[in-house]
Amino acid sequence: MQGKILEQLYENYAKELTIYAYSLTKQMSEAESLVSDAFFQLSCQENPPPAIKFWLFRVVKNHFIDQQRKKRRWRWVPFSSQQSDEKPNPSEQLLQKESQQQLHQAIAQLKAPYQEVLILFYFIDWPVQVIAEYLNYSNGQVRTILYRGRKKLKEVLSDEK
Known part of the structure; x- marks a missing residue:
């Protein structure tokens, strides 16, 4: 897929996808990772899918489900709850x-x-x-x-x- 088209799609859908992914993961870093994965997968497509917006949302949801399955399969020693050192971004400040x-x-x-x-x-x-x-x-x-x-x-x- 061409870079300019991909860039335009990112500008159009990234914010909505991030909100959706954040609603699933409850962590901004994981949400951004899911969105990034979705756009990477889109960039690997030779022919763009027919409904790109829905396709991106479906990819985000499916990647989230895959991550949850992996977490259930591989249980490690639980960590104590720790505060993140990340600076809060505007969407996190809004949710506070x-x-x-x-x-x-x-x-x-x-x-x-x-x-x-x-x-x-x-x-x-x-x-x-x-x-x-x-x-x-x-x-x-x-x-x-x-x-x-x-x-x-x-x-x-x-x-x-």
């Missing part, structure tokens, strides 16, 4: 606000389909049709998952108070 942290923690308590659809809809601003196309669901299924996810999120947030 108390209300947003509470919201992210509540979303993390939900089951996978609710988490993913809520994040894609509210944080990445995808319309229902795009989410349905990406997840291979009907529009009605996505709306139902959104409704139920909001309902469960409301329950989680009211339980915390």
Whole structure:
């Protein structure tokens, strides 16, 4: 794939992909690594995939799933929780606000389909049709998952108070 096209695609989709990857990994360095891997894999393609945006999101998700499987397979001695020496970047500073942290923690308590659809809809601003196309669901299924996810999120947030 040509460098200019790849650069334009990176400018268009990197921010959304990073937000999505961060929602999966909860660590900015891992999220950036997933996004980098996705664009590297795109650069290795001779013919660009038909829906590049969805393809990139699918690659990020699949790489994350692969990493989780490897972590489950290879359990090492657990490390004590250590603070990272990395300087907080703007997205981490944004998440440090108390209300947003509470919201992210509540979303993390939900089951996978609710988490993913809520994040894609509210944080990445995808319309229902795009989410349905990406997840291979009907529009009605996505709306139902959104409704139920909001309902469960409301329950989680009211339980915390």
